[in-house]
Amino acid sequence: MKTILLKSISVFALIAFVSCFNSCDRFGNKKSADSGTDSTRIVCASKQLTELIFELGAGDKIVGVDLSSNYPEEVKKLPTIGYHRMLNAEGIISLRPTAFIFNGGSDAAIGPPSLLPQLQKVGITIKEFPSAETIDSTKALIRTLGEYFNVKAKADSLCNKLDADMKLAAEKRKQYTDIPSVMIIHFGRASNIYFPFGRKGTGNYLIEASGGVNAIDTSSKFRTLSPEILVQCQPQVILATDFGFDRLGLEKFKELPGISLTPAAKNNRIYRVEEHDLLYLSPRTGENILKLMDMIHKK
Secondary structure, three states, rough: OHHHHHHHHHHHHHHHHHHHHHEEEOOOOOOOOOOOOOOOOOOEOOHHHHHHHHHOOOHHHHEEEEOOOOOOHHHHHHEEOOOOOOOHHHHHHHOOOOOOEEEEOHHHHHOOHHHHHHHHOOOOOEEEEEOOOOOOHHHHHHHHHHOOOOHHHHHHHHHHHHHHHHHHHHHHHHHOOOOOOOEEEEEEOOOOOOEEEEOOOOOHHHHHHOOOOEEEEEEEEEEEEEEHHHHHHHOOOOEEHHHHOOOOOOOHOOOOOOOHOHHHHOOOEEEEOOHHHHHHOOHHHHHHHHHHHHHHHHO
């Protein structure tokens, strides 16, 4: 009798295991028997990952994002969890996520240090993806996410598109003989203080890939700049990010101290750009380079 009972328990355990394996997703969430969908709920603390997940068609699984995530447009309807270096565990937990994801690297550091242990303690899966700051590493990240969400074919399609657009951009660049000096400026709320993109990071890469040269000679990604130093840089083209540009409009932006004395202002070569397009690489990077070429090489 005892042997039969033990065998019965083993059979039931095996059935339970197989049942869970077939009905649970990678996060351990039960799939709906009626709809075939799963109950995955992701909080994402990376603007790059957020866009890539939406591009892969898995955006419906995201229930919260960090403040820097603002693309695509649907993301703006999601609850925000704050700045990625100063997150609040209670706020994240209140969204009832099954997974918290972010990408590594010093620029994407998650804080405070107590955050991840607190999330793990309540059973939230933590997943860190590698940072991607080159075209090759971006394609690798896209394919990693494709495997993660079981959409490998879509990931391959996005990578192929990126390759094709980058090839087209490289060919188009050959037609330009000028190398304009370009400055990317974020103009914030601080009075007469500018935050240009330096010669490190995605912004600089995009300037060079578009056939220009960064007017800011600094190895940092960002730095504050006074109107006096800005004038000394004499940028031929200014790319003004959406935040500051939209608050002022073109004419008032051109009149700002320092900017008004640049060749860019005098020759009406100040253009509005979406800041998120200049901060990280994505399947749209080739398209963005082609757009930048049309801006910076205008006569």
